[in-house]
Amino acid sequence: MSFLQAVNMDKIPSHVALIMDGNGRWAQAQGKSRMEGHVAGVETVRRITKAARRIGIRYLTLYAFSTENWGRPQEEVSALMGLLVKCLHNEMPLFMENGIRLRVIGQTEVFGPDVRAAMQEALDKTAANDKMDLVLALSYSARWELVRAARQIAEEAKAGTLAPENINADCINRHLATAFMPDPDLLIRTSGEQRISNFLLWQIAYSELYFSPVYWPDFDEEKFYEAVADFQQRDRRFGKIHSENPHKA
Ligand code: IPE
Ligand code: IPE
Ligand code: MG
Numbered sequence: 325m326s327f328l329q330a331v332n333m334d335k336i337p338s339h340v341a342l343i344m345d346g347n348g349r350w351a352q353a354q355g356k357s358r359m360e361g362h363v364a365g366v367e368t369v370r371r372i373t374k375a376a377r378r379i380g381i382r383y384l385t386l387y388a389f390s391t392e393n394w395g396r397p398q399e400e401v402s403a404l405m406g407l408l409v410k411c412l413h414n415e416m417p418l419f420m421e422n423g424i425r426l427r428v429i430g431q432t433e434v435f436g437p438d439v440r441a442a443m444q445e446a447l448d449k450t451a452a453n454d455k456m457d458l459v460l461a462l463s464y465s466a467r468w469e470l471v472r473a474a475r476q477i478a479e480e481a482k483a484g485t486l487a488p489e490n491i492n493a494d495c496i497n498r499h500l501a502t503a504f505m506p507d508p509d510l511l512i513r514t515s516g517e518q519r520i521s522n523f524l525l526w527q528i529a530y531s532e533l534y535f536s537p538v539y540w541p542d543f544d545e546e547k548f549y550e551a552v553a554d555f556q557q558r559d560r561r562f563g564k565i566h567s568e569n570p571h572k573a
Contacts, residue, residue: 327549331379335556337509339383340376341531343523344368346515346539353539359403364541366411370418373458375545377422379552383457383505387523391431391465405439408462412446419446423455429501430464457505464501466525473499502527510555512548514540532558 344365351361369386376384388408394401412426419426426446435443443462476499480486486495497503507527513519516537520528534551536543559567 327546327553328379330553331549332553332556333379336380337552337555338381339385339506339508339510340381340552341385341387341508341511341524341528342372343387343511343513343521344540344543345513345517345521347541349515350539350541358400359407361539361541362404362407366407368540368543369411370415371545372543372548373418373424374422375548377424377456379549381456383459383508385429385459385461385502385505385508385524387461387464387521389430389462389464390522391463391468392522394434394463405436409439409442412442416446416449419450419453419458423453424450425453425457426450427457427459427504428462429459429469430462431468432463434463459502459505461523465522466520467522469501470526472501496526500526507531510534510551512536512551514538514543530560530562532560 347361347365348358349361350364351358354360373384389404393404418424428443428447432440432443473496477486477491477495481488481491502524507529508524508531511524511528511531512534514536516535518535524531532555534554536547536551538547561567
């Protein structure tokens with residue numbers, strides 16, 4: 325039986341976030357270069373994007389490159405940038421055929437002109453697509469995002485356009501890169517690591533966490549649906565005593 329049948333189509337999470345980890349270890353285990361692992365990882369991105377669209381997930385956020393990843397060897401960083409540009413170009417039919425709007429969150433100013441141009445083109449071309457938002461976290465870290473929000477809020481307060489008593493959770497949400505979407509319902513990390521690595525720290529306050537032992541290139545539709553089905557069994561109480569799920573005791 326496919327895990328797709330185990331997925332309750334009436335309870336699809338609106339936002340799934342994914343830490344795509346394990347490309348390097350996958351490659352190493354096969355005697356391949358780390359870059360071959362990243363290339364294989366792109367295939368998984370395509371598979372999971374289609375799978376998410378198929379079950380009607382509205383927002384899919386993928387952690388593709390962290391602020392800290394700039395500290396990797398120059399060759400790996402350059403090769404990843406090249407792969408990103410190629411991908412944005414090659415995946416355009418997938419985005420257009422499936423009504424997928426591309427979004428980017430992160431400090432994109434630091435990318436080279438070729439990467440920025442490819443990103444802008446993909447953002448523009450897909451801007452009218454409205455079935456699913458595919459959100460790429462690129463040069464992203466939650467602390468960068470929170471520092472930026474604090475600075476913007478301070479500037480507004482200094483300019484007199486924001487009163488300190490109006491600084492609340494909604495105000496902070498509006499200053500985050502993720503302001504256009506709800507918080508993740510489900511956060512999945514592959515590769516067996518059980519940590520957050522500076523991803524969406526504010527937004528995951530009440531997300532359900534799911535850790536898969538599988539390296540990202542080996543993660544597939546079945547494993548994705550299995551994670552969604554597992555999420556659907558969770559009892560999300562949000563600090564209250566009653567379950568959000570009326571089907572559970
Ligand atoms: C995730 O795979 C992709 C990026 C962070 C760009 P890794 O490259 O982190 O793979 P491992 O964790 O070394 O196996
Ligand atoms: C997290 O993976 C970042 C991305 C998946 C883009 P890392 O491989 O960079 O994280 P650590 O080093 O294991 O925490
Ligand atoms: Mg890693």
